[in-house]
Structures are given as structure tokens and as C-alpha cells.
Amino acid sequence: MIENRQYYFDTFLVDEKVLGRLVAECMAGGASYCDLYFENTTYASLLLRDGAVTSGGNHVDFGVGVRVLSGEKTGYAYSESTAWPDLLSCARAAAQIASQPVEVNPYGTRNPSRGEPNPAARGVPLSAFLPFLQKLEAEVRRRDQRIIKVIANLAFQVSDILMYNSDKELKWDTRPMGSISLSVVFQQGGQTENKSTSRSFRQGAEMLTEALLQEMAGEVVSGIDERFAARRPKGGRMSVVMGAGASGILLHEAMGHAFEADFNRKGTSIFADKMGKQICPRGIHIIDDGTLPGKRGSLNFDDEGIPGQKTYMVVDGVLTSYLHDRISAAHYGVRPTGNGRRESFRYAPLPRMRATYMESGTAKAQELIAEVQKGVFVDEFSNGQVQIGEGDFTFYVKSGFLIENGRLTQPVKDINIIGNGPEALADIRGVADDLLIDPGAWTCGKEQSVPVSCGIPTVLIGSLTVGGE
């Protein structure tokens, strides 16, 4: 799917000479570094609702972001046009970080276009995907008679990216992303419950297989009996067993964000003075990885042109690396880790996670559950949040079970788990051998939205606060 260099030059109507002149303009005021980020994203979507695929569309987002650094200070501007006068205005707006404020002429009045939209699924008409959605709905309804509503959303996105910087590094990439989400409403007697599932991969139409269809249909109806029977438990502090896979959101929110180097560079992270120190039990390894094939959070290059790589943040319980972009790497005197990411050309890059997970341990999941006298097992989350400074985190649990005397008993739902990141890390009592990278459409919302993956093996945490009746 990645094209040759000329394809990207043609897409953005630039050449090496234009890039060189633009960089020179950015650096003219005494800047220390600059980079250009060209993006052409096409996005196609289909929506099945009330038994028919009656809504869909294509969307185009095109532009260039210009970043100029003066030490650790950032000037940023972007244009939706790559005509030279607009690029020039953009560069001058960004370059003022290294000089005095300047008035910028409004730009974006010309917007050269190649004309036809670039079909997101690269040559496959949207109509080709209707049968998949229709079959998915039929398969879901076939599996449970209590279903009253089914919504399925299919989206394919392709982003062509061209990057150039004042170190004369030229990089190009094409990034696919296919996502499908399924939401189902069930009714039993007078009670209504909903369940949902999603898949998202750096793939195109090839992801729509029969196996995927069956897997999603099965997943969205599984556990619905327990959902109807679920209650809120009595709240309080108790042991928590995090199920493999989606519980990786715990790592993402409670630990991963605090490892992002911008929070540490500013001194705001709770891990700002913990480098090289033991922060959790020996045997625990926590990783952020951009190299897992096809995963939603994977990248060939980050948005600063740094190659995708695997970064060990915690090795044997010791904090060994933050997640760096170019600015923080220069601040700490280390190499960038390929975590400089952005939502689009409209945003300057920040240190962001990719696919964050904990490596498998040696215990068995059942052994961890058996250790708990009173606690909860949780396996489905909807969202989480962390306060970077304090390290306090909260997760909303959609489903799980009480653990009583080492066994799963009453199903639970709609509860929160709250704790403190460093305390929870230090309180890990066991890690199972069943690491699972969750295949769902996770999106991280730190100032900007970027696709990520998360995963974890089954993990036992000694004590967290569980919200309940």
C-alpha cells in the first residue's frame, strides 16, 4: 500500500525544492528545528440501523502542519492548502516562536485539488461492504431472540503522510485503518440492557472475513444472561482481578500516561523522580510497542518520522524509560522512542502511547481468582481517566463477577474502580500467563484523539476501591 516518493509529492503538490525553501523560511528567525507534516486522509463509513444500511459517506481532510522549535518552545501553524503563498504564511506564523510576534495574512484561500476523492477502501466501492453488515446483523439476531435493536458501523480510513524536517529527513507512509463496531439492545420482560463490541486494525477490506463476523456476533451476545442477572455489589476496598485483554486500559490510564515524558519534563507526573527506581514487584515488564503487525496502535513511523519501535518502560519492576517525542528526548538527552504522535496535521505532536501492555507472568488465571476471599473480577470496561499529578485513576466497569472464597459468584455491572497508579502497581500480587492485546477500537483523548491498543494478562491487585451500593 505504501507508494513511491513521487506519489506523495504529487498528492501534496510539492517537491524537494519546495520543501527545502519552506524549511529555510521556518529556520530564518533563529529556530533550532522545524518539521513539516503533510496529510491526506480519506474516510468512508457505512451505518446499519433498523435492519438496513441507509446511511454512509466519504470524508476528505487535507493539509499541512508546520512546527518550528526554539529549544523546547513550539510554534505551530497549519494550512488546508499546499499552494506556496499559503505554505509561506503558515511557516511565518509558526516561526514567530523564535522571534517577535508577526502579523499573519490569512491563508487557505487557494486550495489545489486533484479532484476525485480517494476511495478509502482503495478502489473497493462502498456497496461491496453492504452484504457484510447485513449478514452480521442477521447472524447476531439469529443468536438471541431478546434482541430488539442492532447498530453496526463500518469505517475505512486511509492517510497518506509526507514528513520533512530541518535535518533533511524525508519520510512517507500510508496508514490504513479499518474499524467496525456493533451495538445491540436486548429486552427481557421490562428490563433493557445493551452490549457492544468493536474491532479495529491497520487493515483495509481484507479484515472483513467470515471468522471476524462470527467472532463479533458471538461476543456481543455472550454474557447477556449474566448482564440481566448482574447487580451492583456492596462497595468498599477489596481485591480486584483484572481479566486479560481489555483490562489493559488500567495500564494505559493509570501508568502509561504518567510515563509520557512531557508530563515528566514539566515535573507534573507522579513518576517524575522515579527513573531507575523499583516501582512494582520484580518480574513485571511493561511495554509500549509500535511494531505489532496490524494493531490499531502500531506505526511504521511516528508523526515526527521516528521509526516504530518497542519501548520497555518497566523491566523487572524498575522504571527504565519514559515515552519520548523529539522535544522530551532532547530534554533528557536520550533517543526519541517513536512516541511523537498527533491526531492530524492540525496538531503538534506529543508523547503518546501506541500499544501498551504488560508481558505475561507465570501464574494461571484461575489460581489468581482462587487466591481472593472477597473481591471482584472485571473484564469489560467502557472508559477510564487519570489525574496525572496525583496518579488517581477511575475505570468504569461494564461487567464482571464477585469473587467469594476463591470463586466467581454474582455477576456485577455499572461500577467504578478507583485507585492510585503507583500504589496499584506496587500492590500487584500476581500476573497470569495469558497476555491478550484487546482488538477493540480504543482511542486515547489526551488533548488530541489518537488510535491506540492496550492489553494485559490476568492480574491480581491486592486492594482497590470498588464503587457499589
Place this chain on the structure above:
Amino acid sequence: MNRHQTLSSQEIDLARHCLEYALSQGAQKCRISLSKTVMNLIGLLNGEVDKTSHALDRSMQVQLFVDGRYGSFSSNRLEKEGLEAFIREAIATVRMLEADSFRTLPAPERLSKDARSGRELDLYDDAYDTLTATDRRELALASMAWESLRDGQEGWKLIAEEGEYSDNVFDSVTLDSQGLYARHTETSFEIGYESTIEDAEGRHFSSYWWDARARLKDLQWKGCARKACERAVQQLAPQRVEGGAYTLIVDSECASKLVTPLMSALGGFSIQQNNSFLVDSLGKKLFPEQLNILDLPRTAGDSGCRLFDSEGVATREMPIIENGVVRTYFLNSYIAGKMGLEPTVEDATRVVLQPTGGCSTLEELLEKAGDGILVTGFNGGNSNPATGNFSYGIEGFLIRGGRRVHPVREMLITGNFLSLWGNLLATADDARPCLSKRIPSLAFTNVDFSA
């Protein structure tokens, strides 16, 4: 008005051309929305300018109704020939979709007719046109408090002060094939700070404060940084509090968190999908007599007001919940058709909760509540749209005799929205004008806290 910062006549003519072009290529009906935003930002870190940003965004959304089918498309590549090709491709795509007889434009008599210039709501500040890059930088620098606060006081020191000043002008025009022309133009000025402090034991506490206004002269930028730091200092020495039923008082800064799920549950899409705890609630008294929530979208000078919704339908002032009775769902033309109901508007625009209980300020409300927990921020959590059950992490203070005793940590509230609102004790009259929903501080009795 600076013509470069708002939509030009040429840009609006391009939108008209696209509308006509879509009809000429086989669309029976069409709606086009064209928007333009210019934004400037100055970021600050520990007493210095850390970031500047300048941006111009344009986008055209094209909604096509073709042979009983519907599709929605958008592009920011606003060049005539390219857009024509885009529209031809879009029409071909719509023809591939399944037919849906409920997709249509709103009835012409419901369309906005009084949003012609975009300035009817008086939300454009002419001061924007004369604001220079130097002005912006000076204002941002003047708003900082780093130098005076960096040394802290006994027991804490300021370790980071991050601030942002930004302004923007937003201009949009919506046209349709029935002759709709509706324009909305507004400026916005915003200041925000986040301060992180460290206590004697090395623990970090952070908080924020912000303000946003349509007019620069109204922006409360002085004291913003100091207030963010003060809010962080107030969090020092938090203590765990035993769980149980407490009176919950929610500060107006975050009170909308408890109102937004009600508005979502009244959304036509949720109702039609049976994914709402307020299904079949129209005309029913599900809330206490004292609860009145209105949509007031036409108040000149109030940020967030709009004369038309995304379909171009004229907004109107209306009760949402009146004396505890549910008075409306939010139904666009499509959902209303599917449900066999009269359409209203796509969504609430300017939600206003009328004060009740006689308290003016948060302090008066605390006094009325007596003992309880004051919530000043929510930390994560969620609600179940089908059942109305919720669970939210909170930060705030233990209250005894109407006074703050100490900050609380690691606490959650859980409950159901219907029972929560059934326990509404009173409100203050302190809704923040910078928030899109005007919700005052709220007090509820008998709320479950876990700790």
C-alpha cells in the same frame, strides 16, 4: 468585520454552486453547510511563552437525498472542479445504499428565516478585528501568576503552571434546496490555567480554572492562574472518608455532568433505539416539582445560543422538564418520521436549569445542606443509557455544618439518575456563563458514596 477571517462572498457562492450542481447531477434534495474558523493560541509554561499556534479551518458538508437514499459527505478541499468531482462520486455512492423513506429535508415552514447576517445574536466582537499578535502575547503574559506563586508557602511549592490564551472566529452558512439560508457568526476568547503543586512529602496536587466569553472585554483573565493554584492548594492533605449515604453538593463548575445524561436520554436517537432510561417519558412527571430545565437558544449575547439547528430548523425557547414533567424529546426530521411524532429540534442548544430553593451562592447551599460531601470535580466514571445507573469518581471536600472540613480522596458516587433527581434538595444561583449548559450548584440528599 474582517472579511478574511469570516466566510467571503466567493466562498458562499461556491457553496451555492455546489448545491445547484448536486441537483443537476441527480440529487432530488440537498443541504450544504460551509464553515470557517480562524484560531490563535498562546501557550504558557512556568512564566514563559511555550507555544504559539495559528490556524484556519474550512469545511463543507454535503448531505444528499438521491432516489430515496441518503448520504453525508465532507471535504476541506474547497476548489470548484475538485468539489464537482467529489459530488459526482458522492451521488454515485448514495445510489449504492439502501432506500430509506424517512430521510428528507425539514418542512419549509420550520426552517430558520431570521439568521441572515450571522450577527443577529450579537456574538461577534469587533475587537477581534483589531487584535494584533503582540496584543495576544501581552494579554497571555499578563495573565500568569508564576513569578508571585512559584515559591509557594509553608507546606507546598508550585512546580508547574501551564496556561493558554486563545481566540477564534467561527462562521458558518447552511443552505438547502428548499431555499434555506442560515448563517451564524461568533467570536470566542478563552483563558485557562492548570497548576501543579507539591507538598512537603513530595505528593502532587493539580487543579485548573478557566473562562471563555464571546467578547474580549468580558473575559475574566485576571486571577485565573491564581485561582487554579488556590484550587490545587485546597486539595492538600486529603483523607479517606467512610462510605455511606451523604448529601451530595455539586459545584456549578461540574454540575452539568449530572444534567447531560438527561439530555442524552431525551435525544430522539436514543429513544428510537430503546437505549434510553427515558423511553415513554413524554408528559410524565418523573422528576420533582421544583425541577425546571429549559432550552433558551435565542438569548442575544449568550455564548452557545443559535438561531437554527444542524438541519436549519429555527430554534425556539421551550421547556424540557417543567415542574418535574418531561415536556419534549429532541427529534430531528428523520427520527420524528420514524417514530411517527412531530419533529422538534435536533438537540438542546442552551440548557438552563432554573434555580430553586432560595440559595444564591454555593456557600448558602452548603449551609442549607449542613453535612455532606461537596464535589468540585469528576474523575472518570460513566452511566448506562438504558438503565440510568451511574458511577462516577469524584474529588471534593467533606462538609460539616456547611463548612469544608478537609479534601476527600478515592471516592465514588453511584446511583440511578431518576432516584438522584428525585432527591434534589435545592440549587444555588451561580451558573457559570462560560459553560454551554447553565447549571447552578446542586444539592441532593441520600446519595451513595463508596470509599
